[in-house]
Amino acid sequence: MGKDEDRDDQIPSRPSVYNSGDGEEVELCPALWSVCQRRVELGRRACASLLFAVPPLWACTPTGVEQRRVEDALLAEDGLRAVYYLQRAHQRGWRVRDAEEALQQWVRYFHADPSAERPLGLTFHSDRLFRERHLHFLGGILDGTRALPSEFLSLEASQTWIAYWVAHALDVLGRPLTAAEAQGIIKLCRASQSEHGGYGGGPGHVAHAAATYAAVSALCIAGTVDRGAHQVTQRGALTRWMKCDLALADGGGGRFRVSLNGEIDVRAVYCVLATASLLGVLDDDLCRGCVAFIDSLRSFDGAFGGEPLTESHGGYTYCAVASLRILRDAEWLTAAEFAALVAPARDWLTRRQLRFEGGFQGRTHKLVDSCYSFWLAAAARLCDAPFREPQLAHYILRYCQDVEHGGLRDKPHVPADLYHTCYALSGLSLTQSTNTEATLRPVHPAYNLTYDTLHANPFFSKPI
Structure with a gap:
């Protein structure tokens, strides 16, 4: 598999929009979007203990490649969702370092036990059925x-x-x-x-x-x-x-x-x-x-x-x-x-x-x-x-x-x-x-x- 920037599920390099499912498409701010482009590695660091440990000899098999692709797709969706809700909660500019830390918090939050204590100051949207x-x-x-x-x-x-x-x-x-x-x-x-x-x-x-x-x-x-x-x-x-x-x-x-x-x-x-x-x-x-x-x-x-x-x-x-x-x-x-x-x-x-x-x-x-x-x-x-x-x-x-x-x-x-x-x-x-x-x-x-x-x-x- 090639470098991350060559992956076919890579988020585009220019600021884009996020469809939340509420009938609106929100343009994401460039500062947060730049962080979202690095969402996979950030997410992998945030959720390292949860990801499937692929044996080295198995990593290049079709199943190993697809497993990595599925994990990256989930992390990409989490990254977009995190950026969208961070932007809604804080209508101001972000320093890249602050945004990266906030994004890692949110990715951890998305994959935490829902019954566990949630220390974040932001209100997470309810998962809902369309x-x-x-x-x-x-x-x-x-x-x-x-x-x-x-x-x-x-x-x-x-x-x-x-x-x-x-x-x-x-x-x-x-x-x-x-x-x-x-x-x-x-x-x-x-x-x-x-x-x-x-x-x-x-x-x-x-x-x-x-x-x-x-x-x-x-x-x-x-x-x-x-x-x-x-x-x-x-x-x-x-x-x-x-x-x-x-x-x-x-x-x-x-x-x-x-x-x-x-x-x-x-x-x-x-x-x-x-x-x-x-x-x-x-x-x-x-x-x-x-x-x-x-x-x-x-x-x-x-x-x-x-x-x-x-x-x-x-x-x-x-x-x-x-x-x-x-x-x-x-x-x-x-x-x-x-x-x-x-x-x-x-x-x-x-x-x-x-x-x-x-x-x-x-x-x-x-x-x-x-x-x-x-x-x-x-x-x-x-x-x-x-x-x-x-x-x-x-x-x-x-x-x-x-x-x-x-x-x-x-x-x-x-x-x-x-x-x-x-x-x-x-x-x-x-x-x-x-x-x-x-x-x-x-x-x-x-x-x-x-x-x-x-x-x-x-x-x-x-x-x-």
Whole structure:
């Protein structure tokens, strides 16, 4: 990597403007701006104990380079924000030395424990959710009044997922679906349902366990507006499809394919159990053997991979823990048995929250990603693993919002998308016991549906 002045995320050399998200662009004064240009090294000195220590041999790998880039992007945003608020608080000129000291104070402040004493004399703005912009970002998709951009062609096989991502994000934000949006979901799911009862990713696609989970979840949300959504799924046919096409006949049960001749992993187990539970068709045939199979996926560090003898992964660990919780609620496990099964994963889950960024990484030595704000925070919540809720909320609110166009992204300086908007909002909802600045509907950590939606579902009888 070249010198700092050659980095492609370097702040321009001339005084510029800062968009605070309040609809105003403020020109930053030259004296403070000159300090902000050196924000990365200042920030690295201020937060040295929090930054990820990259081993020398690893520093030039793609992940090492990207880790440095993410840290620098956060420091750049902190530098701009610090300059903006210093300028607002003190309408006077600054000596460079004073500005540098003040900037270092603010960068430390941004990454301090929010519950700790704050000795600064300046009032820090509240991190807030740009709710209306996110609603605009999500609007017009379900009812077909807005054409999706061309890049969505690559998600043609994920249409039921798109319906779920958008509907759930709107639900978490507290905006009920319109009748037209509910009908859009119903129409798509009817067209995507196979003759065997499962759902594909879109009309004409092969039925898939994950697409079925997404379709059933989207229909649950649509059912809060149009009760006809609850009648779309052919529950008997879908149950037979899961038992005949997805369940493996050998090995004592508990193993499922994601589709006919598809992969056999814990995603399939979770999608089958969650879907069956939502539809009220979870029975002994589907539950039998699942606990033993899930336990066989445990890695040496206590968390879970997708298949036996594979690396622990945040998404797979969520599927494993959430599946065990569903089995506990179905009385296939006692509370003590559930606690014993998930206890080894607690420390691994806690350590996936990065100290500097505040967000979660999906695997050891990987980058922060806002979608794991749900996958890992939900798994942690299910097995009572501690995580720092304020820092997670700050990561999502400070660095993952597109304050200009709406939507949320996985990390700074990348475009927002529907997937990360859905899961970042779900993760943010899980922080609300300490975060009062972004009021969202609470989500059930085992299903990623709001409690309001679950309570409105006539088939779902055992919400927490």
